[in-house]
Amino acid sequence: QAVVTQEPSLTVSPGGTVTLTCDSSTGPVTSGHYPYWFQQKPGQAPKTLIFDTHIKHSWTPARFSGSLLGGKAALTLSGAQPEDEADYYCFLFYSGARVLGGGTKLTVL
Amino acid sequence: QLQLQESGPGVVKPSETLSLTCTVSGGSISSSNYYWGWIRQPPGKGLEWIGNIYYSGSTHYNPSLKSRVTISLDTSKNHFSLKLSSVTAADTAVYYCAKETHLDYWGQGTLVTVSS
Numbered sequence: 656q657a658v659v660t661q662e663p664s665l666t667v668s669p670g671g672t673v674t675l676t677c678d679s680s681t682g683p684v685t686s687g688h689y690p691y692w693f694q695q696k697p698g699q700a701p702k703t704l705i706f707d708t709h710i711k712h713s714w715t716p717a718r719f720s721g722s723l724l725g726g727k728a729a730l731t732l733s734g735a736q737p738e739d740e741a742d743y744y745c746f747l748f749y750s751g752a753r754v755l756g757g758g759t760k761l762t763v764l
Numbered sequence: 765q766l767q768l769q770e771s772g773p774g775v776v777k778p779s780e781t782l783s784l785t786c787t788v789s790g791g792s793i794s795s796s797n798y799y800w801g802w803i804r805q806p807p808g809k810g811l812e813w814i815g816n817i818y819y820s821g822s823t824h825y826n827p828s829l830k831s832r833v834t835i836s837l838d839t840s841k842n843h844f845s846l847k848l849s850s851v852t853a854a855d856t857a858v859y860y861c862a863k864e865t866h867l868d869y870w871g872q873g874t875l876v877t878v879s880s
Contacts, residue, residue, distance in 0.1 A: 695811075706866050746813070755812060758811070
């Protein structure tokens, strides 16, 4: 089974920019993995921000964007807000099976 | 506007079978070509994908759980279900159901504790 790797933790200053990445043990992440990004705050269900690499839901703040970067999926937050402090997970498709990354704890400080 | 709600026992004994149901309201689970799925989260840990079922009934499972997992659809009741057999303490988690296609709708999650 594939292993999906994310940075365990990152810190960004308020108003700053940060990029979270998602790597696959089987090789480069492509659009064929249909990367998803979830945000989860303590005690809450996850909320999906991005699907199919870069597509936003209606509730996704404009400051979040998804892309492919150097063989990885990436979630970029531009203009971080205190309310963006949360855990972020990526989710990749592998011919039927799905695999979740271990999550990145993002601190806004 | 879909709504998903998990239901089932909050406590399951070791070696028994965990059974949860996800009731979908606001739309039919069989009328669109969607996947419906289950994801869990042990206390203080990350998310783990369990498996999914297509509206036609075909399934995919996490290889690490495949021998113990069954996901099924009941279109007459507009719900889908999860069964996980031979549970141990490691299966203690919050279990979420979701419309896996686009993952735009999630249940609130239900905590299942494996304990005698």
